[in-house]
Amino acid sequence: MAATEVAGPSAQFTKIKELEVLPAQGPEEQGAQGAQGDAVRRAGGPLSASELQAEGSYRPLQGKLLEGELALVPAPSEKHILTLQTVHLASEDVEMQELGWLSAQPAEEVQVVVQAGSGLPSLLWLGEEPPQSAQQCVAVSVQEELYPLQGLEVMQFHLLEENVSATSREHQLVASGAQSTGLTKFEDGEEEEQLLVENPLTGRTEDQFFLVEARPGDEGRDEIVLTISNLNMEEQQDKPASGQADVEKASSVKNQRKTKAAKRTFRTFHCSICVFTSSRVSSFNRHMKTHTSEKPHTCHLCLKAFRTVTLLRNHVNTHTGTRPYKCGDCDMAFVTSGELVRHRRYRHTHEKPFSCSLCKYASVEASKLKRHIRSHTGERPFQCRLCSYASKDTYKLKRHMRTHSGEKPYECQVCRARFTQSGTMKIHVLQKHSENVPKYQCPHCATIIARKSDLRVHLRNLHTYKATEMKCRYCPAGFHERYALIQHQKSHRNEKRFKCQLCSYACKQERHMTVHVRTHTGEKPFECLSCNKRFRQKQLLNVHFRKYHDSGFVPTVHACPTCGKGFSRWVSSRAPGAPGDAGSGRVAAPQGQIFPTGLPSPAGRQLGEFSASPGSLGAGTCF
DNA sequence: CCGGATGTCGCCCTCTGCTGGGGAACC
DNA sequence: AGGTTCCCCAGCAGAGGGCGACATCCGG
Structure with missing residues (x-):
């Protein structure tokens, strides 16, 4: 040595x-x-x-x-x-x-x-x-x-x-x-x-x-x-x-x-076409056949040719449905033993011989590991010929091509809506045509959301901690979570934040205060073009114009179902949030008038009560 | 030569998660 | 009345599971 x-x-x-x-x-x-x-x-x-x-x-x-x-x-x-x-x-x-x-x-x-x-x-x-x-x-x-x-x-x-x-x-x-x-x-x-x-x-x-x-x-x-x-x-x-x-x-x-x-005494046989060598002439001869295109065994059903009888037999079995290899643990059967082995690994033994060195992933097949590794390397070998998209496997590219072709192969059997992916259709059926649809409760608030991904968006938008403090619009309070800020600002909702400097009047909306201040200043910015009469509110001008300068105007009269007396207005005083309430704090009247609930209005009215003010149109009118 | 073991390519599927438009509610 | 917010929804891509079909290798 x-x-x-x-x-x-x-x-x-x-x-x-x-x-x-x-x-x-x-x-x-x-x-x-x-x-x-x-x-x-x-x-x-x-x-x-x-x-x-x-x-x-x-x-x-x-x-x-x-x-x-x-x-x-x-x-x-x-x-x-x-x-x-x-x-x-x-x-x-x-x-x-x-x-x-x-x-x-x-x-x-x-x-x-x-x-x-x-x-x-x-x-x-x-x-x-x-x-x-x-x-x-x-x-x-x-x-x-x-x-x-x-x-x-x-x-x-x-x-x-x-x-x-x-x-x-x-x-x-x-x-x-x-x-x-x-x-x-x-x-x-x-x-x-x-x-x-x-x-x-x-x-x-x-x-x-x-x-x-x-x-x-x-x-x-x-x-x-x-x-x-x-x-x-x-x-x-x-x-x-x-x-x-x-x-x-x-x-x-x-x-x-x-x-x-x-x-x-050894002799090795070296393939002149590839690097194959063998000491056995039989192996060598068999190998050399792989370099020929000779396929003498033809399927009588589809005319496809094969190199060996075994390959042909397996192929014919795919035509006849013959599956000699039956799984002992389930009802599946396969044409080849290899398919059975693989099936058993997937479904029964869960043996995964191919392990990724970069993560815990393991797979039954080498090709799956190869595909998985692309998620580490970022390799995208399958390039779309119509755009810059490239895929890590052929199926994703094929699926992507539907975005160019507009193909929607999946149809909802209930409403006939079509979808590009089966999963999208499945969600559609679940959400639209199923009972007991699962909902997702936000862990931080009472919000219930139909999809998990949307709950994630909700959490991101409303419950994520923000480093910079968000200030309340109405007071000096500050918050790091948007949801807390919104809830806090809602607490200001019923406050009459706008207080008149000249009297005790207060209101919730700034525009109302603007109108009110005109009662102190005497300002009447809305002038009637026909009679030069001026008004503090545009709405008052509009009513005036229709009543006195519009010949086609016919005032609606609401008759009392009890005494038949006519009134100019029908007042509904449903509670805010009740059906019919737009949720904006306004009360709709049949004439199409909108009453700002924050403004002084006939108090104590109940549904069906009539607004009767002294003046025209019988006992009550606002005109 | 046969048949089992193994490898390879391809296809299809499911599950998951993100994105952006629509519309109603809200301010 | 108009802007903003937020849930609903479809579109779309990432990742992985499972199988069909066939090729190749190799021992018997």
């Missing part, structure tokens, strides 16, 4: 966390890419079983990295993905002392403790002697606040380059759900592919393999114990003459697997 020299990193270490998954890949691919100096990322390629499992809990970590908040405490059974993060280190300038030091001894298995959340990466190199520079090390940065350690049971640390002289290096960290060792999850062929190493001098590169298991240290989340299993040690001692590398593992199980692997 001492002979193993960790290749020097470039100016940037590729390391622990990044937004995307870095799937494992086959040795041929690695070799090819290494030769090209490219990154090993298999973007868009199919994921391995372990990756697929890990992807089940895809967690975008970028936002958290930036904000540095939100500690995750998921259930131990949750799956998490460990992604890679690029750590930029100016290799020549890095002060080694500034970083933590981890030395992986040339033993089969080494345990080191990393202080979590320190922000600084620790440097890990192989051997007892300190490295000459950071370039000979691998950066190990564990930011424990980014993910729960109990979810990271095993990692495989894969160094792709073998020499200090290399210009760049790549590391792969693969999260695995295996219980004890990451490699136990691999099927034979996969494992062998993982373990194959090429040496450039012999046509293969000599890679470094480590198995890194991370778990919380004794201090809980304050430190992290990395158990580093050296997978290269015996390779140095026991390299097969064929040149094919053999990689050792720490456990006896691994040793057995290594022996098994060493006995095999």
